[in-house]
Amino acid sequence: MTITITAFERSPDGGKGLARDTRVRWALEEVRQPYEVRLVSFRAMKEPAHLALHPFGQIPTYEEGDLALFETGAIVFHIAERHPGLLPDDANARARAITWMFAALNTVEPPILELVTAKIFEADKPWCEARLPLVKDRVRSRLNPLAARLGDADWLDGAFSAGDLMMVSVLLRLRPSGLLDEFPTLAAYVARGEARPAYQRAFAAQLAVNAAQPPAG
Incomplete structure (x- = not known):
């Protein structure tokens, strides 16, 4: 059965790999599973056909035969369970890898998204400048123990796993802020993830979609 995922017709990040379909593409590339991509516009994401797949009108979604999934964590977990x-x-190692998937999405990502929201959507608010240091400290409070746990290891728990895939994907969102540079071991960890051939293929595929789009105007 053909795997079909959805992705932005034009990604807000311009193809820098931060859109969540990149995580799913990366997982599929790691397990060497072919897939097709159906591009959706922001308008189409809120229409009934897409809402039937993703009730919150977001991307990505995953379709395979009669199965339709949404939420990147659930999709990547499904891929990881189905394919070696x-x-x-x-x-026990499997359970730990799954734990790191949850940690990436539930513990590390929320303050990072709060920082992204503050810098992009709240930058014009009079209280934003005073709030930013507090938000950054919340991010650091997650990165400090993460860096301590990683230590000088290449990956979080032995060999590369879906836990690392999700954690690297989450940490990539920090690069524009400069916060990742405060943690050299984590910066190197992210770089190792980006250097994986499967990530390179996923990144190139997402970038190609955005490069093919005409400029807005």
Whole structure:
């Protein structure tokens, strides 16, 4: 059965790999599964056909036969469970890899998204400048223990896993802020993730979509 995912017709980040379809593309590339992409506009994301796949009108979605999924964590977990390469065979190591997936999405990403929101959508508010240091400190409060746990290891728990895929994807959002540079071990960790051939293929595919779009005007 053909796997079809949805992605932005024109990504807000211009193809820098921050849109969440990149995470799904990366997972599929890691397990060497072919897939098709259906591009959707911002208007189409709020129309009934797409809302039937994603009730919150976002991307990506995942379709395979009668199965339709939304939420990148659920999609990547499904891919990792169905195909070898993203979860260890050992039951305990597998459970730990899944734990790191949840940690990336539930513990590390929320303050990072709060920072992104503050810098992009609240920059014109009179209280934004005073609030930013507090938001950045919340991010640091997550990065400090993460860096301590990683130490000098290449990956979070032995071999690369879906936990690393999700964590690297989340940390990539920090690069424009400069906060990642405060944690050299985490910056190197992210760079290792980006250097993986599967990530390179996923990034190139997303970038190609945006490069093909005519400029707005």
